[in-house]
Amino acid sequence: MLRALRIYGAAALLLIFVAFPLYWMAITSLKPQTEVFRVPPTWLPERWTLEHYVELFLLTDFGRLFLNSLQVCLMSTFMALAVGILGAYALARLKVRGKEAYGRMVLLAYMFPGALLIIPLLLLFRQLGLTNSHLGLSLAYLTFAVPFVMWVMRDFFASIPIDLEEAALIDGASRLGALWDVVLPQAVPGIIATGIFAFLFAWNEYLFALILISDEALRTLPPGMMRFVSTTDTNWGLIMAASTLATLPMALAFGLIQRYLVTGLGAGGVKG
Amino acid sequence: MATVRLDRLHKEFRSIGGAVHALRDLTLDIADGEFVSLVGPSGCGKSTALRIIAGLETPTSGRVLFDGQDITGLEPRDRNIAMVFQSYALYPHMSVRQNLEYGLRKRGVPREERERKVAAIGAMLQITPLFDRRPRQLSGGQRQRVALGRALIRDPAVFLLDEPLSNLDAKLRVHMRAELAALHQKVRTTMIYVTHDQLEAMTLSDRIIVMNHGVMQQVGTPEEVYSRPANRFVAEFIGTPSMNMIEGTLRPEGGRLLFSAPGITVPVPPAAARQGTTGQATLGIRPEDISLVPPGTPGAIPAQVTVSELAGAERFHFIALNGHSVIVRTPAATVLHPGETVALGLDPERLHLFSGAGEDAAAIR
Structure with missing residues (x-):
């Protein structure tokens, strides 16, 4: 039981290390410009937006x-x-x-x-x-x-x-x-x-x-x-x-x- | 249908350590429709010879002729041969039907003819119900049959078989051996069969070629190879249990030639004696050619039983004879006990004498 816990714990740490930048990238792309730089940062966008995607293709x-x-x-x-x-x-x-x-x-x-x-x-x-x-x-x-x-x-x-x-x-x-x-x-x-x-x-x-x-x-x-x-x-x-x-x-x-x-x-x- | 002639085939594999001679000067004529076995221990060159005949390997020198025509330089596909591999080598991604058809397709055989031939082979080998399966869904015996079918369907001039039965379990092997013999009776195509199992070679072949270290040791019918081995290697390789070998010397005495080893003196049969060979020699005698005789019989050799093994219908007795160990084959009813003293009689007509002690010691006849 303890052994399983340790293995899963290590796996979770590794996952966070690898996946967090990806998560941050995706989440930031869905935040409005004003929210991108907010301190402390928000873990999920307060307002979901696709404005950057629209901008990406239009501009x-x-x-x-x-x-x-x-x-x-x-x-x-x-x-x-x-x-x-x-x-x-x-x-x-x-x-x-x-x-x-x-x-x-x-x-x-x-x-x-x-x-x-x-x-x-x-x-x-x-x-x-x-x-x-x-x-x-x-x-x-x-x-x-x-x-x-x-x-x-x-x-x-x-x-x-x-x-x-x-x-x-x-x-x-x-x-x-x-x-x-x-x-x-x-x-x-x-x-x-x-x-x-x-x-x-x-x-x-x-x-x-x-x-x-x-x-x-x-x-x-x-x-x-x-x-x-x-x-x-x-x-x-x-x-x-x-x-x-x-x-x-x-x-x-x-x-x-x-x-x-x-x-x-x-x-x-x-x-x- | 074709005759096959191997003309002084020689094959060297070069490596950094030097050259390995896989095959030395193999010359052999195989008649049309003949079933010939190449037999020998692993590394004896039998598979190399077969692969050269197939065109999968190029000889260092020498020629291969089919029906008198030199085909040494031809690609495998231009030789009109078929081959059954030890691993069966069925195409894993194709169904049984596609496996059978592949060679015909590659040769541009029209569809109706392909279907007809596939149906005929399916019926002949009783594999029709398997047509839509993949090789991995088949048992060993079924794969073997499909592999045979894939080779047969093309009606090749020469049929090559590379240890086709050695991946099967013992019972199935005996069964497939009989099927193979029946098949050869039916199709009468020239077949060249490679095996390390002398029993397969004995039972299937018209002629056997015994090989060792890349050199052909003897060619002959199974009968000849068994009863008149050309040298000590052949004598020991063919037959189970192996021929008993006793090393000693040949010396003339009182106008006769005698073979003597510690505790044994045997007069040499007149035919062999005429050659006048003397010096170091080996006496060979098959387990069935030694008999148990009443004690006191003239010429009988006293010996002690070490172990007695029952093998169904017969018994093998391991017997100590003045420091030599010999195997004697008797009917199962002959019971001997370890430690028992017996008298052995050697049938003088069935003695084999070899001049020298090495495996290449030639038979004295």
Whole structure:
């Protein structure tokens, strides 16, 4: 009994630590401007209002930022999965000379701090005409997303019994046919989980988006939202409303990922 | 339907520590419609050989020929083979029907023909009621049948089976073994069967290939391999309980050749004696070829019973013989007690002699 109490107590503390900022964000976005700065603060709005949300869509370009972010993130996620899955499969299954070393280098690339990459990338992209382009930004995100997908999916593929592919090869499938018909259906949980992670990474990314995109019309959410902070004034209600809306896709995604992470880890079953 | 020829197949797996020879110079001809088993302990190269025939592995050197045609470089899908895996390897996300159909689909077989073939296989293997189930909803025996069906449906030229029965429980294994034998009678396709279970190999095969350390030890009918093992390894591997082995020497004496070990002296049969081999040797004799004789019989060897085991219709007696331990097989009615002294008679016609003591010691005939 006491033990359960302690565990639940610790869990509650952790929950408060993690969830309170989210709660505060949501609650602040629903308070009128006058209530946002009140001391002592109110735990629930005295007057519930959607004025910041209305303002967000009428007075700022939040909608466009959101759609820009969505476009970049979907593009980079799709490309990362397409490239990363093939790469991971090759690392897991094909006999490639030096693939162990290559696999380790991929992990190293993933650990490389983005801040070090951004200047060379900017110079490179400028010459290629990829600055101020959603394609360019998506490609830049691949520097992180592809190694991530490869690293996770490689282990995932390795856990799928090789007999299945070999059976498909003998049944008349090509390598890619076996991958498509037999391996990928087993890997769906892993693909969804890594896809969502890759998406979230791009969704939250600030530095690359700030530096590679200077055209206002093409900006994505994280740098776009920074403009709500000005030198003289910060419209906290507006920022909180924008943050709440920007967090929603992530919350939804994690709702999905939970289930797939569990089934993903339980995958395998050699005997079919 | 096809003949299979393996021509000096050689396979090395290179690793940082050096090369492992999985297969050395395997040459073998398999007739059309023959049931051939590759048998040996794990790591003997039997699975590597099968995977090379399937095209899942490339030989380091050597060729595979089907009907005289070199197919060494062909992809598995271009070889017209079917394979049953130890794990069955049924596609988990497909129903039984889809599993059966997959190979036909991949080969562009029209829908009506697919349906006809699936129905025929379903009836033949009695799996029609399972068609809409997923593999995980099937029992081991049912999965085995579906895996067989998936291989049979394509009418392959060569049928490869990689330890297909070893995931089944003992009773089901005997049952499926009989079904497999009946199936081969019916379809008469060339079948190559890999197993570590010598009994499966003995009961199913037209010919057995015994392998060890990547080297073919003997090829022959089950009868030949059992009664005329080519070397000590084959002699000990085939048959349960194993052949008794007594190490000693061969020496000429009084115009005859004698095998002698502490406490035992046996005249060598004339045929083997003609080869004139002398020196270190091993005497082998199967448990059923040792008889209990009345004490005082000329040539009888006195010995003590250690343990007696009843195995249903027969008994195995563990008998100490001057420091050697031998197993004697008798009908269940022959009761011996531990500590009892008995006299053993060795049937001279059924002695096996091997020159040397290692497992590769060749038979002297």
